[in-house]
Amino acid sequence: MSASNEADVVDRSVFDGLLDMDDDPVRREFSRDIAQQYCQQTKGALAEIQHALHRRHMPPDESALLPDFARPALARTIPSRRSRLPLASERVPRLREQWNLYVIPLEKSASKSTHNASFSRNNDIESLGRLGHFQKGSSAALGLRKVRNTCEQIQHLGRRIDKDGNALRLSDAEILEHLDRLVRQLFVVNREAENWLREFFKF
Secondary structure, three states, X not given: OOHHHHXXXXXXXXXXXXXXXXXXXXXXXXXXXXXXXXXXXXXXXXXXXXXXHHHHHOOHHHHHHOOHXXXXXXXXXXXXXXXXXXXXXXXXXXXXXXXXXXXXXXXXXXXXHOOOOOOOHHHHHHHXXXXXXXXXXXXXXXOEHHHHHHHHHHHHHHOOEOOOOOEOOOOHHHHHHHHHHXXXXXXXXXXXXXXXXXXXXXX
8 A cells, every 4th residue: 555545544643653552563462452353343333334224224023134244233243341452451541441432332332223123214313423423433543544534424414413513404315315325435444444454463
């Protein structure tokens, strides 16, 4: 990846700050664990986002027809709370607090969705906004610029505001159309980000 493309994908000032937390600059156990957990937990986040888009088109008893990656049964992709962060993070309480702030609510949201697959359009929009907010936080902790920016747009649409905080004059159908486009974009930019992380850490 060229330097210009890398700058689009990752904010090195943020990412390098994470690398500075490693005890061993060669093995990079701490930052590698954070990156691996991001890749793992993002599978659950994207599945939940995809599910929020799909469920408005079907009655509750048809949720099983969703493709496997879009189903809300996320136990296979979201690790337990006890194993979420490596022990090394105990010396970095701010990062641990930020990680828990965005990932733990996502796990709770995923759990609730398994019991309530029938949402109104309004709830779908709000749910997508919350999920965008959580994913924005976890991607920002790694400096994943394009993922963060896309998630921020999803968050704003979920709150029915523009980037300046002004109320949007859009119908629910129009908002959902924009959200559908942004979710597709999120899958693309997140794949770029994960590929970059896997290449950097060689995992």
